[in-house]
Amino acid sequence: MSEIVVGYDGTKGAKAALDKAVEFAKQLGDRIVIVFGYAPGGYGGGEVPTHREAVKEMGEKVTQEANEVVTAAGVEHEIELVNESGAEALSDVATQRNARMIVVGSYGESPLKGAVLGATAYRLVHVAERPVLVVPV
Template identity: 40%
Template sequence: YGAAAPGLRDGAEYRSHYDAIRQAGRTGLEHALTAAEEAGVPASVEVLDESPAQALLEAAERHGARVIVVGTWGESPMRGALLGSTPHKLLHMSPIPVLCVPTEDG
């Protein structure tokens, strides 16, 4: 049926879903980039295949960031309780300061 077996990521169905989710992410990021540019804030976009915390840490190092700014809302409370939220992970893993900002919705 094209679906990947558990633990494998080479099935056609998996790849189709993965590509659709990746494109949706790019579209959302393009809107955010446009809003930043309209507000006069220089910005760039990267789509990475890592956990959010790991991707942010690697991007911060690559770009020589002096601080990581992250929203405090986005993951489900259950996921955050079981696996740890992205801000929580960053606060414990980052060698540079992390600024946690509450979002309008959270």
């Protein structure tokens, strides 16, 4: 049984991605792996662990929403919280599991804003070793 890795952070794009992933999983009979990368950005200056802890807690909360959606859809799944930033987390989990594909949402932002703020999807396309599907909002 193959797996579909989906990035979920609770944003609109993530919800669209999750819906698409569920749709594919049902058709292909795949499992879903919901991934949230909780490494905080920024270097240095300390108190990084508490920052990470805070982000992780948030990840636990939002992935719980995703859990409910996928459970309701009756698709087999699991949740992975990874201590890496978004794109790396998705890419690494997908590679480890030799996933069929990675599904992420776009934030629906302008390309410039995305480039400045570091859109996960954009970065993922460059680092991923598995196929990537980007779902528009």
